[in-house]
Amino acid sequence: MSSTAQAVHYEEHHQSWFERWFMSTNHKDIGTLYLSFSFLMLFVGGSMAMLIRAELFEPGMQLMQPYFFNELTSMHGLVMIFGVIMPSFVGLANWMIPMQVGAPDMALPRLNNLSFWILPFAFILLLSTFFMPGGAPAAGWTMYPPLVLQGGEAIAFMIFAIHLMGISSILGSINIIATILNMRAPGVDLLKMPMFCWSWLITSFLVIAVMPVLAGAVTMMLFDRFFGTNFFNAAAGGDSVMYQHVFWFFGHPEVYIMILPAFGIISEIVPTFARKPLFGYKAMVYAIACIAFLSFIVWAHHMFTVGMPLGGEVFFMFSTMLIAVPTGVKIFNWVxxxxxxxxxxxxxxxxxxxxxxxxxIGGFSGVMMALVPADFQYYGTYFIVAHFHYVLVGGALFSIIGAVYYWLPKWSGNMYSSFWGKLHFWSSVISVNVLFFPQQFLGFAGMPRRIPDYNVAFADWNMVSSIGGFWFGATQLVFVGVVIHCVFFSKQKATSRVWEHAYGLEWTLPSPAPHHSFTVPPVIDDSQLAHGDVTH
Amino acid sequence: MSQPDANVYYVPHDSRWPIFIAIGMFLFMVGAATWLNGYDTAGHIVLTIGALTIIGVMFGWFGNVINESMKGRFNGQVDASFRMGMMWFIMSEVFFFAAFFGGLFYIRTFVVPWLGGVGDKGVLTNGFIWQGFSAAWPTNGPEAVGGSFSVGSPWGIPLLNTLLLLSSSVTVTIAHHALRAGNRKRLIGFLGLTILLGLTFLCCQAYEYWESYVHLNMTLHSGIYGATFYILTGFHGLHVTLGAIMLSVMWLRVVRGHFTPQHHFAFEAVSWYWHFVDVIWLCLFMFVYIL
Incomplete structure (x- = not known):
């Protein structure tokens, strides 16, 4: 199919500012919209985190009512997952995939714009709940019934916001699959594709398989609350644990939706600056596919203490530990x-x-939690909080920031200040450890998560963690400065290759990349590709 | 109709439809949520505006696509993108139903037996909270939520509905063959017959719901059985309705002569969708009605 790709037909006309940013069909403009939106949301979700850490700075109640604290933890999770990590990966996919496979644009350009524009509206729905009678949802981002159903008017808005976010990511994924499978330039074979494309191809299948399941789970909740059904009521033969099973059937693959594209990004950056081709390219592809498959059969490790039969506990323990194998392959290959x-x-x-x-670090604490007997100690403590923040902040977010630093010169045509970039990195990497490492001690000592007050025994490490939190939060302002300076004020022009040893089709385009990427499919010179049978 | 230029991948120019339909969806959901929270009038108004916006945009957006298709803008590669889009959209729908089927299986395999005292978990729940409750299916739970109810036989209306949908899958395939053979009369007839079979299915289902509510006291509130029954059959019915609307649009487009024996992806997409709805029904018939 890809061999039929030839020239591209555009209806060229002058674009007004409004047309460019609101009615776009251009993958780069839509990618910019995605990235800007998630950047904004990073600070929305981040301010909630700052408030949480401020309340936890000392034992006792200082700043807010407990219920508001619960609203903050719940909304912080929802905003960071659906508003920051997922959209920024889709934004990167929008920018990079057509350039990396030698395509003129995404396969379905109008659909692409729709998948973006659903998001801001979904977040208006979600964030508006803060101002409603009864406040925002406050039962955690996992929205377990029956607790979440006791919320105020927010519940219907939260459920519909989830529906919209689901539609948005499903449409985005359909587009990515069609682009990768159908729009590759002749000669970009599947096993010569950049790892970033591979990781997104597999992630897209995960999204298509699990976002509808989340929609199903919250739909049952909607019916229980408003239409008198009894899905989660044991007196009627239902079971609230059924929600947890359906939710985590979504929730665990969702974890990999938020990390597989990160694997792809790291697999692009490391070979460039190691000046060697990626070690074990095929093994990397198979490892991602393997992780994706396993992610469907491990979900109940999120609920070991719920009272499953022993057989279930053992099965999910072993299947979870299996994931360490392909993940280990990836770490090993990067090193x-x-x-x-x-x-x-x-x-x-x-x-x-x-x-x-x-x-x-986050992966190792994950293996610890996979052990059922040990997990009974960790469950619901700050150890869990530390674990998933290590993989989502130290993992997903770090990879996204790395990707921005890697490709920003290509997008904007300008170089950023590497001094400030390095300062941003060192300040972040130290503060993120000050922030989350002590939470592991707190969790071991038994401090429960989602609690605004705590035993004085936990006071010292909470204060350390909060200081790290404020430090990490403030550091991200440097990032804003670097990006704005680079895009609008930097005088230093980027070359088309940008990095000395960068390979792949995106580096054959000038910087900044032209508005339409490959109007004529490029003739592929294998020595220009980063992967496949390369000799550089 | 000009021939598509095989060398050109069509990238459309700016379109107002995506952001309009996003606004429509937003209004629809704000309206629905407002209504559910008890503000009926405001909710209904916003919901209606949202729904009308969505419908209006669909006319405009599909109109654009049809126009471009008629002008021969879409080459084989664009066609392949559309095919993949439809295929994976249907896949996501499959997983939407999978959530409810998964819930049903979990309830029937684990929850109900536990409530009835089977296994370590069951011994405690049953012994301490609902002593004397014995597991059975259909059930509305140990507290008989929704009152006693009965269930119709699968070999009445449900069997008839199965036959209706299965034959409609056959007729839509005959119509497709007729389209490829250029037999217009046969195409119009069998496509029309497919729509009629779909509508008959919906009428039977409506009668079945009415019967359940009025004579069998089997309602949405009838414990877990009523909940799973109505959510599965209800969402399926909604999909049949959507499919029938799509088939009707195809019928109108056939009458207007939009399709050629080589170039009729919209028709194929709708027939895929129709087969998908059919397969879901077979699963429903098996797991909701018979077993």
Missing amino acids: TTMWKGSLSFEVPMLWAIGFIVLFS
Whole structure:
């Protein structure tokens, strides 16, 4: 199919500002919209985190009512997952995938714009609940019934916002699959594709398989609350644990939706700055596919203490530990790519190495939790909070920031200040450990999550963690400065290759990349590709 | 009709439809949520405006696509993108139903037996809270929520509905073959017959719901059985309705002569959708009605 790709037909006409940003069909403009939106949401969700850490700075109630604290923890989770990590990965996919496979644009350009524009409206729905009678949803981002059903007017808005976010990501994924499978330039074989494309192809299948399941779960909740059904009422033969099973059937693959594209990004950055081809390219592809498959059969490890039969506990324990194998393959291959390479530590490489270290810490605590008997101690404590923040902040977010530092010169045509980029990195990587490492101690000692007050025994490490939190939050303002400076004020022009050893089709385009990427499919010179049978 | 230029991948220019339909969806959901929270009038008004916006945009958006298709803008590669889009959209629908089927299986395999005292979990729940409750299906739980009810036989209306949908799958395939053979009369007839079979199915289902509510006291409130029954059959019915609307649009387009024996992806997409609805029904017939 890809061999039929030839020239592209555009109806060229002058675009007004409004047309460009609101009615666009251009993958780069839509990618910019996605990235800007998630950047904004990073600070919305981040301010909630700052409030949470401020309340936890000292034992006792200082700043807010407990219910508002619960609203903050719930909404912080929803905003960060659906408003920051997922859209920023889709934004990166929009920008990079057509350039990486040699396509003129995404396969379904109008649909692409729709998947973006649903998001701001979904978040208006979700965030407006703060101002409603009864406040925002406050039962955690997992929205377990029956607790969540006792909320105020927010519940219907929350459920519909989830529906909209689901529609948005499903449409986005359909588009990504069609682009990767149908729009590759002749010669970009599947096994020569950049790892970022591979990771997104597999992630898209996960999205299509699990977002509808989340929609089903919250739909049952909607019916229980408003139409008198009894899905989650044991007196009527239902079961609130059924929600947890359906939710986590979505929830666990969702975890990989938020990390597989990160794997793809790291697999692009590391070879560039190690000046060696990626070690074990095919093994990396198979490892991602393997992780994706396993992610469907491990969901109940999120609910070991709920009272499952022993057989269930054992099955989910072993299947969960299996995931460590392909994940280990990935870590091993990144390290081996760097082994005996001529490394240089430009800003994106720092973030990539930071990712590998921090993600490994989060991964190891994940293996600890996979053990059923041990998990009974960890369940519902700050150990869990530390674990998923290591993989989502130190993992997913670090990879996204690394990707921005890697491709921003390509997008804007300008170089950023590497001094400020490095400052941003070192300040982030130290503060993120000050923030989350002590939470592991707190969790071991038994401090429960989602609680605004705590025993004085936990006071010291909470204060340390809060200081790290404020430090990490403030550091991200540097990022805003670097990006704005680079895009609008930087005088230093980027070359088309940008990085000395960067390979892949995107680097054959000038910087900034032209509005339409490949109007004529490129003739593929294998030595220009990063993967496949390469000799560089 | 000009031939598509095989060398050109059509990238449309700016379109106002995506942001309009996003606004429509937003209004629809704000209206629905407002209504559910008890503000009926405001809710209904906003919901209606949202629904009308969505419908209006669909006319405009599909109109654009049809226009471009008639002008021969879409080559084989664009066609392949559309095919993949429809295929994976249907896949996502499959997983939407999977959530409810999964819930049903979990309830029937684990929850109801536990409530009835089977296994370590069941011994405690049953012994301490609902002593004497014995597991059975259909059930509305140990507290008989929704009052006693009965269930109709699967071999009456449900069997008839199965036959209706299965034959409609056959007729839509005959119509497709007729389209490819250029037999217009046969196409119009069998496509029309498919729509009629779909509508008959919906009428039978409406009668079945009425019967259940009025004579069998089997309602949405009838414990877990009523909940799973209505959510599964209800969402399926909604999909049949949507499918019938899509088939009707195809019928009108056939009458207007939009399709050629080689170039009729819209028709194929709708027939895929119709087969999907059919397969879901077979699962429903099996797991909701018979077993």
